[in-house]
Amino acid sequence: MTPSEVWDIAALVPDPELPMVTLGDLGILREVTVGAAGVEVWLTPTYSGCPAVSEMSRDVAARLTAAGAGDVRVRTALSPPWSTDWITPAGRRKLAAAGIAPPGPAPRRPAGPVPLTLSPVPAAVSCPACGSADTARTAAFGATACRDLYRCQACAEPFEHVKEI
């Protein structure tokens, strides 16, 4: 099996918590190598406490083994840390189609100590239902580490948004 064939199989594994997108869409799949020692697939966890990593690893290994990849090892690449900037354009379209607003660009950290944010940052998130830019954040934390909650002021629809990180 070639590296690109391995990549195509591993990339299609759905995310356990956002099953409308795949590991490839999210940018969690980092690298694939095929060598004498077998197939190695590198994944980067999203958050330190992401409970889905083990499940993703098993799904990747199971699908590759079923496809005849032979000896498969799923490895963890901790560095650099995952960023929402790694979510592909296709992944962003799928999130929006499922009613979850995709993230904007991750904040760029200035030099020096991490800056403190003492007031809510104005929303720059469009409603995935009607497209209005008139939205407001209702909660900074949601059902998983990667999401927060918004409401559209135009169509009144509540929706989730993937936080920029």
Add this chain to the structure above:
Amino acid sequence: MGFDTAYEAITEESDDQRWAFGTGFADPLAGVDTAVPDGISRADLGAYCLMLGDDALIMSHRLQEWLARAPELEEETALANIALDLLGQARLLLTRAGYADGSGRTEDDLAFGRGVTEFRNVRLAEVRDADFGGLIARLLVFSTWRLALLDRLRGSADPVLAAIAARAVLELTYHRDYAAQWLLRLALGTSYSRDRMTAGLAEAVPLTAELFLDSDLELRLSPRVAVRPAELRAEFDAVLAEVLRRAELAWPGGPAQPAPRGMHTDQLGPLLDELQSVARAHPGATW
């Protein structure tokens, strides 16, 4: 592969494995290159990762105690998210500790198999919160200090510790913002909320000085692998001063009797009794 509903997708496999004691979901560092660079004392690196992991584990447990008790559902969700981030940091750091020190102890061995005198967390992480104001004060002090510490550890000569820190800094940034924004809301709210916030700060202050005590371990490991806690004081003071200025509050003075790591309050024992109860009742259980 497509799914009609999210429910179908997450139930695709019946042997769903989520980390919990006894589920066989172990080793969050699986597949990471875990070699310890030459010239670094494995025992010292292990002890250092252990104490950083204990801070996160014990703080996470105290935050989890707020679940079903927080003032609003949104705050409960926030505290659960913050606790989960810290639990994830603890898992990585304890796993690193057990590997680095050569003992081969797993994260479960270290979390569930040690007694109260073997925990190395700071006392700030273990004390009970009298109320939400107390929690916010403690979370602000803890996350401001830990963010300053782990931000510097991104440059550690241990690549695993550096990678764990780089991830954790992004999380601690919003933990600190959450606590700081709540402090402002309470301090500038009603006279009652301001009093409770002031009282919460007064409870956290005596446990703050010891966060900046240099230990022999940190002196041996710095600057290559570790950070001297005393170096964090200026950044910590600047952040707290800015939050308190906006809150129109003063940093409550008061005597502090700094205790080194390893000294605990009488509140850690009952916390561990609960945290370790299942593992101690059913050693080595799997299900």
